[in-house]
Amino acid sequence: MPGIRASASLARIDSYGFAAAQPEEARGRPARSAVDGMATILGTAAGRFGAFREASVRRELVAAGIYGLAPRKFLGYRILSAISLLATWLWLASGGSYAAGITVLGIPLALLIGWIAPMTIVRRRSRRRFEQIDYELPNLIDLLVTTVEAGLGFTGSLQLAAERFGGPLGDELRLTLQEQSMGLSSNEALRNLL
Numbered sequence: 001m002p003g004i005r006a007s008a009s010l011a012r013i014d015s016y017g018f019a020a021a022q023p024e025e026a027r028g029r030p031a032r033s034a035v036d037g038m039a040t041i042l043g044t045a046a047g048r049f050g051a052f053r054e055a056s057v058r059r060e061l062v063a064a065g066i067y068g069l070a071p072r073k074f075l076g077y078r079i080l081s082a083i084s085l086l087a088t089w090l091w092l093a094s095g096g097s098y099a100a101g102i103t104v105l106g107i108p109l110a111l112l113i114g115w116i117a118p119m120t121i122v123r124r125r126s127r128r129r130f131e132q133i134d135y136e137l138p139n140l141i142d143l144l145v146t147t148v149e150a151g152l153g154f155t156g157s158l159q160l161a162a163e164r165f166g167g168p169l170g171d172e173l174r175l176t177l178q179e180q181s182m183g184l185s186s187n188e189a190l191r192n193l194l
Contacts, residue, residue, distance in 0.1 A: 065168055085111070
């Protein structure tokens with residue numbers, strides 16, 4: 001029976017720790033998946049024509065803790081943001097009794113704000129994240145010094161710290177440990193930390 005074999009295979013895969021997305025979840029958000037698809041298409045097309053610095057955008061996204069968003073999709077979201085803010089401005093200006101000059105001046109302003117706003121949000125989130133990491137860093141150092149002096153190895157101390165700390169610092173520690181377990185040396189994984 002194909003259905004039984006498929007569910008048995010999925011159960012076996014799930015036992016290894018891989019959880020596939022359920023079909024109900026995918027059907028539950030059709031509007032979001034449509035916007036995601038449109039952002040991907042727009043970002044890919046725009047990335048080919050302009051001077052798009054994918055590496056710097058990727059660094060900004062990672063610094064903000066947004067690991068699952070591709071830089072080209074983010075570029076597409078910036079384009080969608082600019083277009084939607086422009087459309088909102090035009091809609092509001094057409095219904096009011098604004099002078100033509102204000103309407104015309106609002107067009108480039110709406111495009112500019114729509115283009116800049118997503119990157120501003122990412123940078124603000126990145127700044128808040130670094131502030132929170134800076135705040136928790138002395139506690140991490142105390143924990144590492146104490147556990148290493150108690151005889152625990154450095155990697156074991158990092159694992160203990162990753163379990164104890166939440167938030168961005170805990171996320172970064174867990175990511176470092178995952179990179180180590182995937183084959184990077186301790187020095188390379190720690191260099192990638194933050």
